[in-house]
Amino acid sequence: MSKPSLARGTRDFGPEQMAKRTFILETIRRTFQLYGFQPLETPAIENLSVLMGKYGEEGDQLLFKILNSGDYSNKLTEQDWQLESKELTSKISEKGLRYDLTVPFARYVVMNRGTLPLPFKRYQIQPVWRADRPQKGRYREFYQCDADVVGTDSLLCEAEIVLMLHESLRNLRIPNFRVKLNNRKILSGISEVIGAPGLEGQFAVAIDKLDKIGKEKVIQELLNRGFTEENVAKLEPIFTLSNQAEPFVALKQWLNPSETGMQGIGELEEIWALVDGFELENPQLEFDVTLARGLSYYTGAIFEVKAHDHDDHPVNMGSISGGGRYDNLTGTFGVDGLSGVGISLGVDRIYDVMEELGLFPADQIQTTRVMLSNFDKKAANYGLKVLKQIREAGFNAEMYPDSVKLKKQLDFADRKQIPFVILIGSQEMESGNLTLKNMKTGEQISVSIVEALEKIKF
């Protein structure tokens, strides 16, 4: 017999953790619904043909692949065994676990395009799996909460996402955070303006690290990624941009030659105006020209949210939310012209942040309100009727299942933090009253059922 163990990067959630997770999940779900999003669930397992090639070369490697059922090696030839693992994989695995919620959503939209009311707003709260190396804030199985709108180019969606992020996080009682906003078109514009069109992907990956590794190392990385000294020299304005009060003004001057870039700025300005129009209280919204995000499918707005601590410093936990607009996600499934925009909140990171900052409200554990003792068979039988009435009154209640020593029963109630115990023995059966014990104070009173129900309310 071997000792049981968890698969790498996975966790169990006990009652206490579940109470906290449920709080997060339900808070986000309510907020999503408030903004008109409708629920969707898709299978954990997708065909690899749906998942492969959507997340780049690295993403394909991070997909959990499922071995074909049955005798998967039966049809393999000697030659097949000599293949590279990548090609061999395609012969022995046809399914995989979902890597995110956006691609399955795109698949769903394509498969149901005739019947969906467009624009379609859906939210989806489900676990996803990545064969990543676990580390701080990173797991191999984790929950995402996605909200996407597909079928409209309206920037109102972007503005509403900004609002919804604020509302979700404030409902979660995370007071300090930063919603960072950028636009992929601005990044394209910059790579045009510095004379390196087409290298925007490379540019994005490098510039994204500015706040992390600093200007010098970013420049070094750009040079390594194929940019010339000349390109980099033209990039100088970007490093001063974030310090300016009105970054858009300077940016417009700089990117004036690039039509795409100017379009990106225009979109951001409109989003800002819309957010203003909603009169969002104390917006924690910030333009960040270095925000890029690796996911290749973003084409317009890019979002990222970081949690901050009580002193408004960023918490070292990666981003708790990310998203953006993708003009042609469904294109890979053969349907062009459907634009979408969405965000994803990471429940597990939100959990870790809240734990680290001590933000969970007390009293989250759902436990039994009243426990009935089990003195002997006769008393237990008598107590069942009481138990029924307590439950009908809406209180969580249970009876100790075995007729063991009272000491053991009370000890159990104590450990489960059950606030009230009702004792029923021969005395109670004779008198018709119940003995109600307050486990916190130790106080015991003899009362009728009706009185007991009044007492356990508080």
Place this chain on the structure above:
RNA sequence: GAGAUUGUAGCUCAGCUGGUUAGAGCGCCUGAUUGUGGUUCAGGAGGUCGCGGGUUCGAACCCCGUCUUUCUCCCCA
């Protein structure tokens, strides 16, 4: 995928240069109390030292492999 790091009782950890029968605190069980939890007291159970191999007269300790923990890079929620 690359680099570093961790693993000893249910939990947190100690364990000397490789040397008898591997320890502590907390928790757990039993009793002091056959109708009373939290406190106290007395007693008790619990370990293939992550797993596999090697070196050695002798391994928790040294070597190799493997799994796992935490962290960094990469990438990401």
